[in-house]
Amino acid sequence: MVSPGRFDGKTALVLGVANKRSIAWAIAKRLADEGARLAFTFQGERIEKNVRDLAESVSSPLVAECDVRSDADLERVFGQVGEAFDGGLDLLVHSVAYAAAEDLEGRFTDTPRDRFWLALDISAYSLVACSRLAEPLMEARGGGSIVTMTYLGGERAVPHYNVMGVAKATLDASMRYLAWDLGQKNVRVNAISAGPVRTLAARSIAGFPTMEAIVEERSPLHRHVEADDVGAAAAFLLSDDARNVTGTILYVDSGFHAMGM
Numbered sequence: 001m002v003s004p005g006r007f008d009g010k011t012a013l014v015l016g017v018a019n020k021r022s023i024a025w026a027i028a029k030r031l032a033d034e035g036a037r038l039a040f041t042f043q044g045e046r047i048e049k050n051v052r053d054l055a056e057s058v059s060s061p062l063v064a065e066c067d068v069r070s071d072a073d074l075e076r077v078f079g080q081v082g083e084a085f086d087g088g089l090d091l092l093v094h095s096v097a098y099a100a101a102e103d104l105e106g107r108f109t110d111t112p113r114d115r116f117w118l119a120l121d122i123s124a125y126s127l128v129a130c131s132r133l134a135e136p137l138m139e140a141r142g143g144g145s146i147v148t149m150t151y152l153g154g155e156r157a158v159p160h161y162n163v164m165g166v167a168k169a170t171l172d173a174s175m176r177y178l179a180w181d182l183g184q185k186n187v188r189v190n191a192i193s194a195g196p197v198r199t200l201a202a203r204s205i206a207g208f209p210t211m212e213a214i215v216e217e218r219s220p221l222h223r224h225v226e227a228d229d230v231g232a233a234a235a236f237l238l239s240d241d242a243r244n245v246t247g248t249i250l251y252v253d254s255g256f257h258a259m260g261m
């Protein structure tokens with residue numbers, strides 16, 4: 001059940017909306033429904049209109065282009081966020097990942113150096129850069145909460161997930177170190193490990209339908225995960241209900257991670 005007004009007076013920056021199926025959008029909708037004011041970033045002209053239309057539907061005061069590989073983009077965006085939200089920020093949603101399509105099929109062993117670092121830069125380092133820039137804005141508000149999106153492929157070998165699994169392992173460890181550093185400022189940092197959700201990014205993983213079918217067959221709950229399930233869990237982690245939860249991974253995967261076979 002949605003608690004009305006859980007985010008009244010709160011401000012959030014959401015990175016990673018590409019379209020209405022994005023996990024970031026499911027989280028954003030939940031935050032907006034419960035009273036938060038939201039700023040969005042998008043990457044690339046191709047998705048700009050989608051993101052602007054979605055942002056408008058929740059009366060967002062700021063939509064900014066941001067490629068997380070660029071420190072200049074990140075610094076500009078966090079400056080704009082500070083201006084839009086009177087020098088403060090309460091919540092940060094990091095829902096960004098990328099690996100070249102050819103590295104999400106075939107053998108992990110064949111990943112070339114440049115594309116290995118590209119996947120880690122976009123999918124893991126970006127959380128570090130965003131958290132560093134969010135820190136003073138959250139400190140100005142007396143604390144904050146950051147949520148990122150991970151996957152079991154960072155803990156176990158999942159065929160085809162390949163370099164993205166290595167990026168998620170780096171993301172998970174970064175999340176824990178950030179939780180330690182930023183805990184001093186009353187900023188919490190957590191991750192959600194989602195089961196397969198049909199999104200744009202998921203479509204580039206070879207064998208994604210097999211991943212879905214296996215979760216349905218072998219997870220304790222025998223059902224698919226929807227983006228809205230992830231939205232609800234993220235809202236919990238971002239809310240004061242989770243005030244003593246940090247440095248952790250919350251699994252929204254129908255229980256699949258608990259199984260050995």
Ligand SMILES: NC(=O)c1ccc[n+]([C@@H]2O[C@H](COP(=O)([O-])OP(=O)(O)OC[C@H]3O[C@@H](n4cnc5c(N)ncnc54)[C@H](O)[C@@H]3O)[C@@H](O)[C@H]2O)c1
Pocket residue numbers: 015016017018019021022023024042043066067068069095096097098122149150151193194195196197198199200201202
């Ligand atoms: N869909 C799933 O099954 C699933 C499962 C577990 C975790 N996740 C994670 O959830 C997150 C969101 O993915 P999604 O499934 O909603 O797909 P999505 O394609 O909707 O979102 C991925 C986002 O990353 C953004 N992005 C890529 N490169 C970028 C860059 N250089 N700069 C800024 N943004 C960039 C894209 O624009 C897009 O908005 C990712 O971290 C993904 O790994 C997804």
